[in-house]
Amino acid sequence: MNWLLKIERLLCRFEFLVAGVALLVIVVSTAIAVISRNVFNSPVIWTGELSILAQVWLTFIGASAVYKERGHVGMAGLGQALPPRLGLLVTTLADIALAVLLVFVAVTIIHLMSNQWAQTLSTLGLPRALSSLPVAWGMCSITFSAAISTATQLKTLVQGEAS
Structure with a gap:
């Protein structure tokens, strides 16, 4: 189980890095758009x-990445508001329900992506599937983390009853 937690930590770091780069791309592309339109009076379309x-x-x-850090307010808040064992049980059930839902979403998105590789984005010329890829990645990655979390929580619940 420890090796899965190590993989999850590395995955989390990678996801924060990708999210940071995406934020930088947003800032830079928006700045380019504003400068080209207002300074040079020649908008850049892409x-x-x-x-x-x-x-x-x-x-x-x-x-x-935020899910792996338990940073979603609703996820963390509900479990912490209840008595410890009940909170752990509710959190475990929420993780199971989330994993099941996200598997269905991921399968749907992956099917959609199979049709999008031949289509291109209008100005960038990149495959349209690149807009669905992070959705599929996120769904699969959160499911992986929810499975690890569920296994850990179930182990804690079972050991708690044994003691």
Whole structure:
């Protein structure tokens, strides 16, 4: 189990890095758009599409990283508001429900992506599937983390009853 936790930590660091790069791309492409339009009176057409693509990456990859840190308010708050064993049980059930839901979403997105590789984004010319890839990544990554969390929580619940 420790090796899975190490993989999860590395994955979390990588996701924070990707989210940070996506945020930087948003800032730079927006700055380019503003400067080109207001200073040179010649708008650059690809900046809006690049910014939106980076925002999708930031949102879904960032959400996955934040989930690993238990940074989502609703997830952490509910479990902490209840008595310890009940809170752990509720958190475990929420992780299981989330994993099941995200598997269905990931399968749907991956199916959608199979049709999008041949389509291109209008100004960037990149495959449209690049806008769905972070969604699939996020869903699969959160499911992986929820499975690890569930296993750890179930182990704690079982050991708690044995003692």
